[in-house]
Amino acid sequence: MSNSHYANHGAEIAVIGMAGRFPGAKNVQEFWSNLKNAKETISFFTDEELREEGVNEELLNDPRFVKAKGIVEDVDLFDAGFFDYTPKEAAMMDPQFRIFHECVWTALEDAGYDPFTYKGQIGLYTGAGLNAEWVLRALQGAKHGEDSKTLETAVLNMRDYMATLISYKLNLKGPSM
Structure with a gap:
């Protein structure tokens, strides 16, 4: 393959910085570590915890209702x-x-x-x-x-x-x- 295949055309973009916040990870490095280590970062809730947050009984009893959520910390x-x-x-x-x-x-x-x-x-x-x-x-x-x-x-x-x-x-x- 010739080097001309990689010639500059004036529209190149360089990604030189990266950041992210994710459930269970405050940055990209922690996120990558969680992925490599298969760490579960989703929070699971009991019926009582959900009731305290105002979730009604009908929803709690719905078999399709997932009692879990990804929580990003320090939003406040x-x-x-x-x-x-x-x-x-x-x-x-x-x-x-x-x-x-x-x-x-x-x-x-x-x-x-x-x-x-x-x-x-x-x-x-x-x-x-x-x-x-x-x-x-x-x-x-x-x-x-x-x-x-x-x-x-x-x-x-x-x-x-x-x-x-x-x-x-x-x-x-x-x-x-």
């Missing part, structure tokens, strides 16, 4: 000020988006790049599913307050804005998709 430790959000904005934001902000910053640290001093372009490519339940609850809360909060809640929670919003907050000047 988001530093709103670090990302230039007010505490109110952070409270309106989907916890998954808050974690994603933290993961982007951790990936930048892992790569050794400070986006506020780096002269080159740093891009952000994201993907997210719609957390409809969170968005509906957040929008209902906004409706009971000020109408201006409805747009703000939507912007803080819609996956369509995730890449550009985080890029703006972290001074990333490359492509944001």
Whole structure:
């Protein structure tokens, strides 16, 4: 095979930093260790624990109901000020988006790049599913307050804005998709 097969075409992308948070793993290294060691990281719950959380008896008795969940730790430790959000904005934001902000910053640290001093372009490519339940609850809360909060809640929670919003907050000047 010739080296020309691997020629640069000007559209190359280098992944030089990585981060993630998972049930039972606070980072990619712990996640990989859990995989290698076949460690179970899903939490299983008793009927009593689920009742205490408000799960009704009909659901508890449904044979299709799975009494387990993957729990990501420290979701409540988001530093709103670090990302230039007010505490109110952070409270309106989907916890998954808050974690994603933290993961982007951790990936930048892992790569050794400070986006506020780096002269080159740093891009952000994201993907997210719609957390409809969170968005509906957040929008209902906004409706009971000020109408201006409805747009703000939507912007803080819609996956369509995730890449550009985080890029703006972290001074990333490359492509944001």
